Amino acid sequence: MTALDTRPERPETRLSKPRLPQWAPLLVLAVAAALGALAWLIGANTALSVLVAVVAYLVVMPVWSGVVESRRAAIDRLATGLVWSAFLVALVPLVWLIVTVVSNGISTINPEFLTYDMRGVLGNEQGGLYHALIGTLLITGLAALISVPVGILAAVYLVEYGAKSRMARILTFLVDVMTGIPSIVAGLFALSLFVLIFGPAVRLGFGGSVALSLLMIPTVVRSTEEMLRLVPDDLREASYALGVPKWRTILKVVVPTCVGGIVTGVVLAISRVIGETAPLLVVAGFTSSVNMNPFDGRMMTLPVFIYTQYTASTAQGLSYAWGGALVLIVIVMALNIVARIIGKIFAPKTGR
Amino acid sequence: MAKSIDVSDLDIYYGSFKAVEGVNMTIRARAVTAFIGPSGCGKSTFLRSLNRMHEVIPGARVEGKVVVDGQSLYDPSVDPVAVRRQIGMVFQRPNPFPTMSIYDNVLAGNRLNSKRMKKSEADTIVEKSLKGANLWNEVKDRLGKPGMGLSGGQQQRLCIARAIAVEPQVLLMDEPCSALDPISTSAIEDLIHELKSDYTIVIVTHNMQQAARVSDDTGFFNLKATGEPGHLVEFNATKKMFSSPDESSTEAYISGRFG
Numbered sequence: 001m002t003a004l005d006t007r008p009e010r011p012e013t014r015l016s017k018p019r020l021p022q023w024a025p026l027l028v029l030a031v032a033a034a035l036g037a038l039a040w041l042i043g044a045n046t047a048l049s050v051l052v053a054v055v056a057y058l059v060v061m062p063v064w065s066g067v068v069e070s071r072r073a074a075i076d077r078l079a080t081g082l083v084w085s086a087f088l089v090a091l092v093p094l095v096w097l098i099v100t101v102v103s104n105g106i107s108t109i110n111p112e113f114l115t116y117d118m119r120g121v122l123g124n125e126q127g128g129l130y131h132a133l134i135g136t137l138l139i140t141g142l143a144a145l146i147s148v149p150v151g152i153l154a155a156v157y158l159v160e161y162g163a164k165s166r167m168a169r170i171l172t173f174l175v176d177v178m179t180g181i182p183s184i185v186a187g188l189f190a191l192s193l194f195v196l197i198f199g200p201a202v203r204l205g206f207g208g209s210v211a212l213s214l215l216m217i218p219t220v221v222r223s224t225e226e227m228l229r230l231v232p233d234d235l236r237e238a239s240y241a242l243g244v245p246k247w248r249t250i251l252k253v254v255v256p257t258c259v260g261g262i263v264t265g266v267v268l269a270i271s272r273v274i275g276e277t278a279p280l281l282v283v284a285g286f287t288s289s290v291n292m293n294p295f296d297g298r299m300m301t302l303p304v305f306i307y308t309q310y311t312a313s314t315a316q317g318l319s320y321a322w323g324g325a326l327v328l329i330v331i332v333m334a335l336n337i338v339a340r341i342i343g344k345i346f347a348p349k350t351g352r
Numbered sequence: 353m354a355k356s357i358d359v360s361d362l363d364i365y366y367g368s369f370k371a372v373e374g375v376n377m378t379i380r381a382r383a384v385t386a387f388i389g390p391s392g393c394g395k396s397t398f399l400r401s402l403n404r405m406h407e408v409i410p411g412a413r414v415e416g417k418v419v420v421d422g423q424s425l426y427d428p429s430v431d432p433v434a435v436r437r438q439i440g441m442v443f444q445r446p447n448p449f450p451t452m453s454i455y456d457n458v459l460a461g462n463r464l465n466s467k468r469m470k471k472s473e474a475d476t477i478v479e480k481s482l483k484g485a486n487l488w489n490e491v492k493d494r495l496g497k498p499g500m501g502l503s504g505g506q507q508q509r510l511c512i513a514r515a516i517a518v519e520p521q522v523l524l525m526d527e528p529c530s531a532l533d534p535i536s537t538s539a540i541e542d543l544i545h546e547l548k549s550d551y552t553i554v555i556v557t558h559n560m561q562q563a564a565r566v567s568d569d570t571g572f573f574n575l576k577a578t579g580e581p582g583h584l585v586e587f588n589a590t591k592k593m594f595s596s597p598d599e600s601s602t603e604a605y606i607s608g609r610f611g
Contacts, residue, residue, distance in 0.1 A: 232447070234443065236408075237408060237447075238449070238514075241405060241436055241515070242436070242437075242461035242514065243435075243465065244433070244465060249464070253464070256451045
């Protein structure tokens with residue numbers, strides 16, 4: 001009995017506490033925006049006014065919450081405010097970039113711009129980026145053709161066969177190093193390779209593909225590796241226990257289970273290299289006419305087209321550069337959408 | 353088609369670590385053999401060495417002999433893939449293939465080995481295996497649905513159906529009921545009783561009552577001390593094991609006085 005009596009009194013635990021109304025953050029946001037607007041009217045520039053608004057929100061909200069609610073709630077409100085501001089800051093350049101490119105480029109886009117090349121275009125005559133579009137698609141397509149089998153098979157070796165061996169560790173390290181090589185180095189490597197084979201002053205689209213695949217392979221290896229590692233060992237063992245050989249297990253159980261992720265990784269790798277300029281400038285060169293053969297002669301690509309049009313710095317050149325940028329962004333966006341759709345289609349279904 | 357397994361002087365290693373030492377036993381055909389013992393004593397390791405699943409883990413190896421129907425499993429000329437086609441396995445956690453429907457999961461053993469078969473033949477195998485695993489009535493209307501959509505107990509019975517669809521000689525079960533509720537457990541125990549007439553079954557279990565209910569023979573594994581290899585303490589008919597075992601440590605373990 002005495003033990004029970006001497007037990008210390010527990011602090012009162014009330015479950016209901018005063019809470020700010022749901023519309024409180026909106027109200028504070030409105031007040032903060034008003035303060036920002038006031039600063040702007042007084043004569044502060046836009047950036048400073050936005051800063052004033054953000055700081056006002058981050059001060060007022062936690063203080064109000066701390067007075068009415070509790071210390072924990074105040075910290076929660078502060079953290080929420082910080083996370084939201086960081087998110088908006090991250091969003092600003094993205095939206096800004098897309099708005100700028102679209103507003104500057106949209107007026108240039110017309111059927112002629114997409115189907116004409118720049119051969120013999122003088123002054124303000126109508127030209128286009130058809131040659132660059134073809135070049136980009138051919139060079140990137142060939143680069144993907146080289147990198148996808150090499151990358152996926154290398155990842156299969158690393159995960160399924162080389163597990164923890166010295167060879168696999170060295171390979172993983174080299175792949176990591178390769179992810180970081182500057183693209184101009186890849187371009188110079190491809191150029192010197194083809195100069196050694198075909199003699200000096202060689203320029204060909206395939207060289208661009210080789211340079212791009214150097215940049216692509218590590219990305220494909222890394223993403224495929226991650227995906228293959230996500231496949232639980234249980235599935236491999238289940239397959240082995242049915243008397244299925246290892247290569248069939250990989251081909252029919254492991255890869256199908258994560259094929260959505262692999263395809264997404266590949267498409268993202270493509271959209272990552274499609275905008276490379278330096279290596280293509282070095283090894284594929286530039287030209288103003290259509291070249292359908294990547295194994296012979298100079299080939300134009302979209303990034304190089306944008307670069308040359310920009311350096312021409314005529315009014316038409318600038319508007320063509322914006323138009324080219326818009327087309328490139330649309331292609332990258334389309335690739336990303338395709339990656340998402342494919343990822344959805346191949347994702348293992350739970351049936352629930 | 354069921355076969356007996358003779359094990360003599362089997363040592364099992366993970367790299368330089370000896371996990372199981374000196375096992376001798378004869379597993380009878382068309383009977384259920386259960387292995388009991390504390391965690392980490394090498395029951396599962398031993399079970400996996402019976403169909404060469406053990407060597408899937410890097411560095412794992414085996415010394416000694418496992419003879420099935422006169423053939424030594426660890427003979428250099430033996431193909432582990434062929435062994436696993438004869439000796440199927442059901443795992444602790446249900447692991448249906450997530451990319452496949454219920455129908456395809458049952459046929460996985462045949463399909464993955466690209467055995468050609470007619471649609472009618474495939475249908476017969478699926479129906480027979482699912483009926484054999486007591487799952488047919490629950491799934492016959494949704495064979496095309498993904499196997500991952502079933503409940504845990506159903507998934508485990510699907511895995512058993514998948515294992516018996518390739519008609520192995522022996523079925524190894526590694527704690528098949530440890531993740532299941534009593535009703536599913538009882539369904540699987542009934543199933544083991546039925547399968548006994550056609551297959552040689554070896555089951556690892558942590559549940560002493562389960563071993564007593566389903567098995568004909570029982571092996572008790574134990575560790576001398578932590579870090580020491582596990583060994584087979586006693587192997588006897590289940591009735592004898594649970595009434596008057598030869599070893600005092602078996603009796604201590606079974607009656608709950610471990611040590």
